[in-house]
Amino acid sequence: MSEREDKLGCRLWREYAARRTSVPGGPEIAPNLLAAYLDGKADPEAVERIEARMAEDPDLLEAVLEFRRLQDFPTPPAPPAVATRAKSLVVPAVQVPHAVIAAAGRWWQKLQWAAAAAVIIVAGLGGYSFGGDTFLARQTAEQRAAAQVTGEIEDLISEPDLSVTGQANGSQEGQS
């Protein structure tokens, strides 16, 4: 294209651009989609959409231009402080070897069984003890009660004027 034709082309473009009134619309281009475009992996429909937006949105166009400029030069290393601060964001978790976890798991299982057995035994002994006490207590009470009756009978029998017939000697004076 000659210089004259190019100047004319520039005029045509400036005239066209001056009369455009469109504004960027629609949702923001997602980072994944824009990254795909920049890496040449976006599908044709996405390319058309992104370029339509670039044509109307100076910020997006500038972002693309900036990215291309960054690509043209090797990336210098960041200051050491950047890496130091960033690394502090993730702290190491307590790393327990798998063998220890497995062994602990087996011991824990045994401990659980032992605890369960102990509970059963204690409950059994406790129940026996409780029941036994109750039984003994009941037996003692019964014995006492029985002993009391016996004692009363013995007391009755041991009354001086009380014969076997239970009649007292003085009981017929009034009858003559």
Place this chain on the structure above:
Amino acid sequence: MDDVLENCLRGRKWAWDAFVDRYAGVIFAAVGRVLGRGRDRTEEAEDVAQDVFVRLVRNDFALLRRYDPDRSSITTWLTIVSRSVAIDHLRRRRLQAVSLDDAPPTTAPPEPQTPSTPTAEHPMELLTARQKLVLQLIYDRDMDPEAVGRVLGISAQTVRSTKHKALQRLREYYEKEGPP
């Protein structure tokens, strides 16, 4: 997925440290380009870079999990994310710089601009998006076809062809409607 990235998402400290070593330069460079040069800008860029890393780690690496390795390289994706964070930072800084005394009086919000509508003088779809971009980069940004091709991911020959077709359309339109 990359072994380092995969273990990063599992919260492995060694993987996170390796990730930082690998990409701190990319993030810092992207942030630095937005904020500009200068000694005070370096410290600011360090803070904004740290903000990028915080956002990547936050909520169990929620942002980093959104990266799709099938669609782009991690370097490209991180550059875009870093740039976005830096621009947000600039916007907040500008808002903070406006004191209450200097703030303009409250006015009604501007009328929403409607997309361009075709008129008798100027049809909207006269040029395709790519044609507009090519002319814009060549005439407004003074870029050569090779540079335009690198921006758009097309060959320089395609750029020249697109430019030719775009100018032809404009020429035909203005010849019909009258010279500009």
